[in-house]
Amino acid sequence: GEDVEQSLFLSVREGDSSVINCTYTDSSSTYLYWYKQEPGAGLQLLTYIFSNMDMKQDQRLTVLLNKKDKHLSLRIADTQTGDSAIYFCAERTGFNKFYFGSGTKLNVKP
Amino acid sequence: DSGVTQTPKHLITATGQRVTLRCSPRSGDLSVYWYQQSLDQGLQFLIHYYNGEERAKGNILERFSAQQFPDLHSELNLSSLELGDSALYFCASSSKPPGYEQYFGPGTRLTVT
Numbered sequence: 001g002e003d004v005e006q007s008l009f010l011s012v013r014e015g016d017s018s019v020i021n022c023t024y025t026d027s028s029s030t031y032l033y034w035y036k037q038e039p040g041a042g043l044q045l046l047t048y049i050f051s052n053m054d055m056k057q058d059q060r061l062t063v064l065l066n067k068k069d070k071h072l073s074l075r076i077a078d079t080q081t082g083d084s085a086i087y088f089c090a091e092r093t094g095f096n097k098f099y100f101g102s103g104t105k106l107n108v109k110p
Numbered sequence: 111d112s113g114v115t116q117t118p119k120h121l122i123t124a125t126g127q128r129v130t131l132r133c134s135p136r137s138g139d140l141s142v143y144w145y146q147q148s149l150d151q152g153l154q155f156l157i158h159y160y161n162g163e164e165r166a167k168g169n170i171l172e173r174f175s176a177q178q179f180p181d182l183h184s185e186l187n188l189s190s191l192e193l194g195d196s197a198l199y200f201c202a203s204s205s206k207p208p209g210y211e212q213y214f215g216p217g218t219r220l221t222v223t
Contacts, residue, residue: 031210042112042200042214043153048179088153092210097166100153 006101013109018076020104022089025070029091032065034074037086039101043097045076046087076106084108113137114203114215122221128189131218133181136204141165141205142184143212144176148197159184191222 003025012018024032030051035043048057049063051073056063060076072089086103093099113136119217123129135142144156159178172178173191183200188195198219202212 030155033211035214042114042204042216043212044112045211045213048211096164097168098155098158098160098212100145100155 004089004101006087006089006098006100006104009107011104011107011109012079016079016080016081016083017035018083018106018108020048020074020076020087020089020106022074022101023070024072024089024099025092026091026093026099028069028094029070031092032063033074033090033092034061034063035088035090035100037088039085043088079108080104081108081110112213112215113215114201116201116215116218118218119216120219122150123191124223125191125193127191127222129186129191129220130184131159131188131199131201131220133184133186133199133201135184136205136213139203139205139213140180140182141204141210142170142182144170144184144186144199145200145202147200147217148194150212153200156186160215177202188220193222196220 006022033048034046037043060077064073087104090100115134117132142163145156147153156170157176158166160180176186198217199215202214204212
């Protein structure tokens with residue numbers, strides 16, 4: 001399967017935590033990624049996790065992976081207005097193809 | 111700055127025409143990926159080249175083709191353009207193991223009128 005699904009919008013207040021969720025269908029996924037896209041810009045890699053890991057933490061970012069449920073989440077602690085952007089999750093399959101979700105637009109209110 | 115360059119930044123052309131988009135990967139990266147981002151279809155994987163050879167194909171139309179040259183830069187050729195081909199076209203290069211993470215260029219915005 002190549003379906004990667006994300007909710008379209010998330011709105012949080014500055015200082016709160018944001019949690020962006022993603023589900024995927026391909027059980028052969030080897031790596032899962034989170035990217036950030038600001039208006040008019042390309043995609044910026046935030047972090048990635050190997051499929052045999054459950055969690056990865058990188059400063060304000062925490063990635064959780066539930067391989068059984070094929071569910072990936074990105075938690076941003078202490079969300080700032082500069083975090084407002086579109087966040088994409090992506091999977092790399094065993095056939096070396098990449099599939100991206102449709103993106104979640106994060107709006108951070110001051 | 112990801113280190114991936116793409117030219118041109120913007121391209122406006124008419125239906126039926128042919129265009130070539132160019133991408134230079136990060137220094138040392140052998141893989142180049144092409145993607146199309148449109149409002150209604152999201153980010154679609156088109157094709158992957160590794161060290162000059164095609165490695166994987168995604169949702170790439172037969173009117174589109176790509177190649178990677180010995181100096182590792184890549185070109186995406188789009189022909190018989192239709193209005194629906196208007197989109198942002200990104201290329202990305204990927205690093206080596208363990209992460210194979212992709213680094214994206216700034217994109218080429220194609221408008222077909």
